[in-house]
Amino acid sequence: MRKVAARTVLALIVPVLVVVGSTDAHARRVPYGPTGKGQQEDNGRYSTEAKGQRVVQFSGDGGAGNGGGNLAVSGADWEPPPCWYAPTYTPKQLKKAVDESPYELTGKRPDNGAKKQEIDGSIREKYSKGDYKNFNLKKQGDGMFWAAVPNPNEKDAAKRESCTELPFWVKKGEQPDVPGAIDTKILAALAYQRIQVPExxxxxxxxxxxxxxxxxxxxxxxxxxxxxxxTASIDLGGGVELSxxxxxxxxxxxxxxxxxxxxxxxxxxxxxxxxxxxxxxxxxxxxxxxxxxxxxxxxxxxxxxxxxxxxxxxxxxxxxxxxxxxxxxxxxxxxxxxxxxxxxxxxxxxxx
Incomplete structure (x- = not known):
């Protein structure tokens, strides 16, 4: 793990606080969200969520839409991330998720095949007695479990579900050295994918x-x-924010x-x-x-x-x-x- 200095999010255009899952009657449509959730509000603010947690927030003057569309990037070896890992569960939330449907934590769609029960059992073992003792409940507030977040704009389901690591523990104020763990480069790519230019x-x-x-x-x-x-931003917890x-x-x-x-x-x-x-x-x-x-x-x-x-x-x-x-x-x-x-x-x- 590497330490990340606590910073104030620098939203170069419009600093905003986005409440994920708002029930605001003025919310117009769902433009973006790792689990198909999230909202675009009338004031042009955006957010994404995973497993109900606040994950990525968007702000700026390039995402409200004005009759144009998103940019096409052709002839370049570049594409937005199909998925990523981000802080998702507290110990209590992970325990609840495992108790309800542990198989869904694999990052893939549930499969009713013969191995499902076997996989469920191994996942329960991992968090109760294996890598983590009782879901790290004694460490509540000291960190979070990071989990896979699929990119809903990725049309290829195999790519979208390619982040298959089970949720892993990250101490407060640290950022994991794990491929695909969200960082400023991934945030920049998500922001680029979000931009809409005029007709x-x-x-x-x-x-x-x-x-x-x-x-x-x-x-x-x-x-x-x-x-x-x-601007794409994420709160890593412990006063650490990336943008x-x-x-x-x-x-x-x-x-x-x-x-x-x-x-x-x-x-x-x-x-x-x-x-x-x-x-x-x-x-x-x-x-x-x-x-x-x-x-x-x-x-x-x-x-x-x-x-x-x-x-x-x-x-x-x-x-x-x-x-x-x-x-x-x-x-x-x-x-x-x-x-x-x-x-x-x-x-x-x-x-x-």
Missing amino acids: TKVELNPENKQTVRLPTWAWLDKGTFKPLSV ATTTVEPGALKLEPGTEDAETHPASGECAAGEDGTIGTPYTKGNAKKTPPCGMTYLRSTPKGETYAMKASVVWNAEWKGTDGTGDKLPDGVFGNEQPVPVQEVQSVNRD
Whole structure:
């Protein structure tokens, strides 16, 4: 075991106290929770729970949802943890759980097979007379039993149930040297998985209909596409709390005109963010025939009543920082949408 210095949770966006299992009538839906539980409240606060214990709390401006969605991470050797270990049971709570259904402590779904009774007996033995004497009831308040917490957003059941260690004792103020034990890196990954970015709505000029061989200017609204953060926190007990904040910010805009009969500006179709965070340049009067720093030029009109399905995707750069001084980059995430673009054939156009 390694000692963890007591720290105050550093919620870089909005420090909140989340009550797990709230019966608040204003709770709207269940977005996230290791056991399928948890709530999203109207004020944008989030939490997860395992076996009824407060485990992970979320806060920040990147998780409330605003018409967009979660980021996709592709082409990278990275995925959120399918499960983890976290402080879950007091000695009294573990004894109650073993008395009621010890087989469920294995981290897998109960199985009514022939070995179930045998496994139940060995688990009872482990906590009553084996590794622990009478469930560590005499150590009540000196620590907690850590147990497996499945990630409900993991679709693969085998992965979700891959944390199969039985609950193990951890003294108050310590963090176990056990693979999968929750730490700031895992918290950062959970926060990243939680972030929701806005719908990728690109501003275009002309706004309603494009013209063959005249450039279309494209840019993002800086007020909408701005850095977003989510903080994930956990109380380890004994005044020890860990927290990690994952932040994403727009790094580039990728344009796909929806037809091969078009040119993109720049030729790569990827418009990088400027030093001030802006992507693309808003059109100004007098630039109708100039090549935009970010945009497209269509070479063929759409049939009457039809449109090209232009796709715009924002590449979001990600990084995280933990309250224990840890931190690193995370793989870029991508979120995109299609926009209908009609293109007309006009011999003479004056856009100024």
